[in-house]
Amino acid sequence: MAGGVALNSVANGKIVEQGLFKDIFIQPASGDNGLPIGAAFYVYNTLKKQKRVFVERDTYLGPKYPEQDVINALKKYNLPIYKSDSVAKETAVMLTNKNVIGLYQGRMEFGPRALGNRSIIADPRFEDMKDIVNEKVKFREAYRPFAPAILADHCKDYFENDYTSPYMLLVYKAKPFAKDKIPAVVHQDGTGRVQTVEKEINPRYYNIIEEFYKITNVPVIMNTSFNIKDEPIVCNPEDAVRCFLGTNIDALVLEDYIVKKTDIDMSKYGNQEDYRHNRGQASKH
Numbered sequence: 001m002a003g004g005v006a007l008n009s010v011a012n013g014k015i016v017e018q019g020l021f022k023d024i025f026i027q028p029a030s031g032d033n034g035l036p037i038g039a040a041f042y043v044y045n046t047l048k049k050q051k052r053v054f055v056e057r058d059t060y061l062g063p064k065y066p067e068q069d070v071i072n073a074l075k076k077y078n079l080p081i082y083k084s085d086s087v088a089k090e091t092a093v094m095l096t097n098k099n100v101i102g103l104y105q106g107r108m109e110f111g112p113r114a115l116g117n118r119s120i121i122a123d124p125r126f127e128d129m130k131d132i133v134n135e136k137v138k139f140r141e142a143y144r145p146f147a148p149a150i151l152a153d154h155c156k157d158y159f160e161n162d163y164t165s166p167y168m169l170l171v172y173k174a175k176p177f178a179k180d181k182i183p184a185v186v187h188q189d190g191t192g193r194v195q196t197v198e199k200e201i202n203p204r205y206y207n208i209i210e211e212f213y214k215i216t217n218v219p220v221i222m223n224t225s226f227n228i229k230d231e232p233i234v235c236n237p238e239d240a241v242r243c244f245l246g247t248n249i250d251a252l253v254l255e256d257y258i259v260k261k262t263d264i265d266m267s268k269y270g271n272q273e274d275y276r277h278n279r280g281q282a283s284k285h
Contacts, residue, residue: 122221138228
């Protein structure tokens, strides 16, 4: 499935539930930004008569930046440089302490969904977490929902369907207990726009959720894109730092580096709004 209509996750979920097809593939960049893929296949299959079969295991096709760029971004804004040797475990612990975390790692996602490499993550067990992130981090309407990122093997435990949903493009009915267990990611109608996470596809992201599961016995975290309303998703390390400083995100996980707001004097950074726009430009700090 492709085209902008294929971003309708409610409709996609209904198609899966009806069981009309043995296999369904939804192109994660199914809007205009995915047109080059279709054009390339048209040329090979139709014009050149050279059959090509499309196989996509993940959507992490965007840019990846070297470690030195991460260090340079931290230095530019006078942030402490702490490299963790157990980043997944430390991140999971911060989540359980009700910290909202900016997660930046690896290649950027191709398409409109943040799938663990340019994400804001939080603990879905807190009912007010949805309001906290909408109001104090994303600066957007209170009704806007968030997605559950769940270890793929546990999807059937929390939702009525376990058909793989790696691109967060399927809405499933949550099981009755889930509304109380993970209220921040179950919508008013009792559904969730699910992202199933597999270790083979994104081991770093999987490890964070797995460590969270070990602590809480909940294999789900809350996921939303690493940006604020009306701004694009962060791309490079400096984008991530500026969004961190310009919002009420509690901690920034920048590859293996961790920065916590509690470890810095935010009064030195002036007005938060100064960091929310014109990302990537030189800062006065």
